[in-house]
Amino acid sequence: xxxxxxxVTLKPTVNDPxxxxxxxxxxxxxxxxxxxxxxxxxxxxxxxAGDRPxxxxxxAEMCRKLLANPVIEDYRFELEEAAST
Numbered sequence: 001x002x003x004x005x006x007x008v009t010l011k012p013t014v015n016d017p018x019x020x021x022x023x024x025x026x027x028x029x030x031x032x033x034x035x036x037x038x039x040x041x042x043x044x045x046x047x048x049a050g051d052r053p054x055x056x057x058x059x060a061e062m063c064r065k066l067l068a069n070p071v072i073e074d075y076r077f078e079l080e081e082a083a084s085t
Contacts, residue, residue: 003082009040
């Protein structure tokens with residue numbers, strides 16, 4: 001059993017209206033030192049792959065096909081062995 005922590009973020013060249021809105025809200029709360037905010041997604045995926053390379057291959061495919069939009073988003077993941085639930 002593996003636990004993957006998947007981080008999906010907009011590519012640096014893509015406009016981030018959600019990040020701009022969060023930045024504006026932080027400024028209105030008195031956090032004027034905040035220069036920029038980039039919003040993204042965090043997902044946890046548990047999978048019972050046979051071994052680590054198989055799990056990494058499956059995760060990369062999941063990210064390319066569904067979890068991230070490769071045109072506008074980047075992704076990375078951390079993988080660790082996890083106890084069965």
